[in-house]
Amino acid sequence: MLFPPPTLPSAPPRIVVTGAGIITALGGGWNENAKGFRNGLSGARPVTLFDVEHQRVKVAAEVRLPDEFEINRLSKHQLSRVNRAGRLLLSAAAEAWHQAGWNGDARLPLVLGTTAGGMASGEDFYKQALKNSGRRNQPTRALMYHAHAQARVLMDALGFSGPVMNIANACATGSSAIGIAWEMLRRGQADHVLTGGYDALCQLVFSGFDSLQTLSKTACRPFDAHRDGLLLGEGASVLALETLDHAKSHGANILGEIIGYGASFDSHHLTQPQPEGNAARLSMCLACESAGISACDVDYVNAHGTGTPLNDAAEAVALNRWAGDYASKLNVSSTKSSVGHLLGGSGAVEATVCLMALKEQWLPPQNGLNEIDPVCQFRIIQKRTDAAVKIALSNSFGFGGVNATLIFRRWE
Amino acid sequence: MSSVFISGIGAVSPAGWGVDSMSQAVERNIPIQSVSISSPVPNSKIQVRPVPACKVRPVYLSHPRLRRSSPVSQYAAAAAVEAFGTQSAEAKIGIIFSFQSGCVQYADRFYGETLREPETASPLLFPETVLAAPTSHTACVFKNVPITETLVGDPGTFLQGMAMGANLLFSGQVDKCIVIGAEESSWLVSSAFQLWNQSAIGACGAGAVCLSLNPRDSIGVELKAITDSFAYSTIIPRNKAAASMRAELPSSGDNVLLCDGVQNLGMTDMAEKQVWSDWQGPRISPKLILGDGLCAAAAWQCVLAIQRLRQKRESAAIVSVVGCNQQAIGAYFTQT
Secondary structure, three states: OOEOOOOOOOOOOOEEEEEEEEEEOOEEOHHHHHHHHHOOOOOOEEOOOOOOOOOOOOEEEOOOOOOOOOOOOOOHHHHHOOOHHHHHHHHHHHHHHHHHOOOOEOOOOEEEEOOOOOHHHHHHHHHHHHHOOOOOOOHHHHHHOOHHHHHHHHHHHHOEOOOEEEEOOHHHHHHHHHHHHHHHHHOOOOOEEEEEEEEOOOHHHHHHHHHOOOEOOOOOOOOEOOOOOEOEEOEEEEEEEEEHHHHHHOOOOOOEEEEEEEEEEOOOOOOOOOOOOHHHHHHHHHHHHHHOOOHHHOOEEEOOOOOOHHHHHHHHHHHHHHHHHHHHHOEEEOOHHHHOEOHHHHHHHHHHHHHHHHHHOEEOOOOOOOOEOOOOOOEEOOOOEEOOOOEEEEEEEOHHHEEEEEEEEOOO | OOOEEEEEEEEEEOOEEOHHHHHHHHHHOOOOOOEEOOOOOOOOOOEEEOOOOOOOOOHHHHOOOOOOOOHHHHHHHHHHHHHHOOOOOOOOEEEEEEEOOOOHHHHHHHHHHHHHOHHHOOOOHHHHHOOOHHHHHHHHHOOOOOEEEEEEOOOOHHHHHHHHHHHHHHHOOOOEEEEEEEEOOOHHHHHHHHHHOOOOOEEOEEEEEEEEOOHHHOOOEEEEEEOOOEEOOOOOOHHHHHHHHHHOOOOOOOOEEEEOOOOOOOHHHHHHHHHOOOOOOOEEOOHHHHOEOHHHHHHHHHHHHHHHHHOOOOOEEEEEEEOOOOEEEEEEEEEO
16 A cells, blocks of 8 residues: 555664666766766767757767667567667666666566656657648557656566656656655665666757757856856666665675655746755755764765756855855765766766765766856865765756755765 | 545636536536647547636736746646645645646647747747646745655556655645646647547646645545555556555445546456446546546546545545556545
């Protein structure tokens, strides 16, 4: 039963990550991405997926999709009907599934975040509907528009059954999904959950950000004094979360622990954050409260840092206020300079970057920074840096005002 | 574990603005007339059950965030305001929004502009295509909203949202939680509908249920249970999912209402019809009257069931949602 929930455990169980699959413009899989993020590489390249001739900006962080997937029970025919978003999701999920050592399961909750997962299929359906006047259109395109259709593909490919919950909290949704999955485990509603976020590039969204003039015409430089916008990207990351007891019961390899989650709502404007970063700060404070830590315990912050003038200014103020006297010692970077803004995939990919930093003991630098915005009182990581990282925090802030913060701890 | 009470309900439907017009239409048991809508596709016949124009435009629709918003945002806000009613404006309110099709009208317009002339595609339209936009607009109508969530999925997602809302109340993050299911129609969605069943008629609108832990807020109805969400997969086909959903709900009784999602659409309804074929108690099928409003329709089912309990016509009600392509899930309400 979803309601009433089971009796709450006397103390919430510890929640660990036993699988983390990732695919971005830097490549497919943990190792390739860890190498790219550790060295601050960039995945920006000319857009090839759709026509950008008449757009202001013509680059994005496009993914080179794999032809095959690590674990896949779909037939060739079924796979041929899976759209780009579904393939990104499947690629990341198969890696996480393999790492976690899970098997088919009749009841494994799946909590995913996406903003426009199947939009490219919707675009195809739209164009076909206009073109084929009076002729029957292709139902698959309408079906694959739905986020839950991509979830279904994932369940069938890996051999499990849901329940499925799709969160669409705009750019915060990857973090929201992981946070909601974390809460589900802590409430005793499951002992393991597959969760994450994904999005594929599509024309509508690219054109939308271009129309708002939020895409950078130069290079994505979060927190730079002369930043001029974001780099749009695509990709996915999926995490296998388990209670510690469940992970131990099957000898899982633990990649890290999630110790805190906070969420808040910013009513300031549909597309602009409140300039003082009130809701962003609240999100970080709530996450710290749930983790039982304070700002000075945090070794690294993966900022939302889109590279847009308004977002970064508000986030910088929020970070300064949240960290207080500790701000000057706070290590911060935005990995969107490497892989772009993955929208629904961002929070999950950035969660995995935090896990990489914790496990391999380095800080991900951001590239292209020329002159740091004087509003930033914190340290921005700009070059390859090895460091002792015990606790990492990841921020995600979305259109519409949903803010989400996750906190991770190194597993020792 | 505390009880969860229903503190208000709201609806916008093809029957009109408000719960009363919807419940009267279902009582009359005459399907709402469908209308043809325009489509850029020549020779296409697209029928929908739209929301009629509001006779008197409510003041809250003049809110700066709602003036130029998509219809789905306006339906959602109207249902939420009706559900919240005159409860304390100081209360911390959670907003949980669910839909399946998304902000299709503005997405349709914006994508059309992109294909024609991307340089001039409207920056005012694009933000309204974002799935979280209606949630955000609705939240801004209220004074104190610390948290919102937007869920996408088939009609059962509304019931998942109610379970999520109950958990938010128990966590202490909010005092009340308004759970909304809303949809808007377009030629594109309706033509997609008809790929599966030529007789399917889409509907639009919204339904909202306000939840509270405070018995003094109750309108005389309590949320007793929401079943697990039984997702369709290779392992669990639709009929098995529907049977699993029913197994978690109480059995039939003379004074228990069944509010189902049946539309008499052949294969589309088969699993739900089969699973409730032995039901002996009172039964209503609102989609037969209102059309298929997807997540809004699941919300209407709950609103209508709650309304019947509020009117003391039955002592308990079951809502059955065997969704189109994701899950089977049910809810159980009782009089308090």
